Amino acid sequence: MTTVREAVLDLLRAFDMTTIFGNPGSTELPLFLDFPSDFDYVLGLHEGVVVAMADGYAQARRNASFINLHSAAGVGNAMGTIFTAYKNRTPLVITAGQQSRSILPFDPFLHSAQATELPKPYVKWSCEPARAEDVPLAIARGYYIAMQPPCGPVLISVPADDWSRACEPVEARRVGKLLRPDPDVMAEIAGALDAARRPAFVIGASVDRDGAWDDVVQLAERHKAGVWVAPMSGRCGFPEDHRQFMGFLPAIREKIVSMLGGYDCIFVIGAPAFTYHVEGFGPHLPPGAKLVQLTDDPQVAAWAPVGTAAVGSISLGVRELLARASPPARELPAPRAPLPRAEPSSPMSVAYVLQTLAEVRDPASIVVEESPSARPVMHKYLPMLQSETFYTMCSGGLGYSMPAAVGVALAKPQSKVIGLIGDGSSMYSIQALWTAAQLKLPITFVILNNRRYAALTEFAPTFGFKPEDPLAGTDLPDLDFVSLARGHACQGIRVSDPAKLAGVLREALASPVPILVDVEIA
Structure with a gap:
């Protein structure tokens, strides 16, 4: 006993x-x-x-x-x-x-x-x-x-x-996992991909969670598929500088249908098909397109409005597809148009800040993000290039990523962790700075400070607001993040001059202890 x-x-x-x-x-x-x-x-x-x-x-x-x-x-x-x-x-x-x-x-x-x-x-x-x-x-x-x-x-x-x-003592047991997707359904998915003239992959968070990054890249290259990221994905599952990477789908039905127009087979891997954020109407797919799905969640497979779904391990399912004979020859999809460079301004744009961060950070560093209004800009100017280098919340609930950065840094002590946090988001869990400081974790917290809940302002037109209409409860003046950092035993620095941004970020990223960089943006 x-x-x-x-x-x-x-x-x-x-x-x-x-x-x-x-x-x-x-x-x-x-x-x-x-x-x-x-x-x-x-x-x-x-x-x-x-x-x-x-x-x-x-x-x-x-x-x-x-x-x-x-x-x-x-x-x-x-x-x-x-x-x-x-x-x-x-x-x-x-x-x-x-x-x-x-x-x-x-x-x-x-x-x-x-x-x-x-x-x-x-x-x-x-x-x-x-x-x-x-x-x-x-x-x-x-x-x-x-x-x-x-x-x-x-x-x-x-x-x-x-x-x-x-x-009585309890002995730990080995409990296996029922993971292999139904072979008959996987054969149907394989047949649909092989028969497609122009396939698209839609990648979700379960790809990286299940360690399937490299296999999905190989499968996309084999099929010459255009690769999109599913709406509201909390992880990155494909290198965003890849020739076949097409971009990010929004959580809006009509826009998803428009952006996937021209594809005749859409393979959703490790994601719902599809996550919506606003009411939508009309079809869920472009005309003539067939949807097939591989998910590790039977509930996601059950509520998907269209298509054929296999349930099981993303990694095992993708490897099963790779084991099949090569598909017919296809041309590569047209590449994305190059982005114009963001130019310095005062106050700085989000694009300029994230472009600068992308240029000074190590591509192997880990970004833990929670800045909803900046995320579309991040998708363009701060690409994720390697597996397990991006985390955010799949829920939409604020207060996750600042402390999650602490947990990721604890688990990966040899990696540089960057907490990319909005000013509004940070105030849900600012206490995480204290734990980071006590544990001396090498985290660089970058606060994108626009002095408001900008995501609400940008979302308001969806509900009929005009640009001139006042929006209650969205302004956040007078928050002093440098003082808040110091009050939690963490270093803090504010930067508003675009000429100093790169130097400040380099110094912060080289710090062996946590540091907060408060960046004033437009």
């Missing part, structure tokens, strides 16, 4: 999960009695920051992260980033403290009345074990569920007095 605490710690060692992300409360303290020397505790100053850090860490390591939250209050604070982790398909094992079992009948202070219901529907599974002895089994089950594609968060509620109870 052992204790629940020791059994859980042994399981975490076996699962290679010896970093715990949390913000502790009273009901969690028994877990940390005699905290073991082979574990690390990463403290976040808000539960939303905690989950986003763990999300970035899990994605970069390709393994679940372990999180400890405080009862209902902590889970409630974290729900925004739990939602994002669910949309990101990130494996997380979340434990939430609960009051001692003996006082639960009396609705004690800081208990969670319906602990398993609170995080739903944005966890794959949740459980409060019926007995203390069952806690290690529940955590093991949660890990296996979290790691099954499509991956995602799980939550286990643990009463405070459970950790010291006696239990």
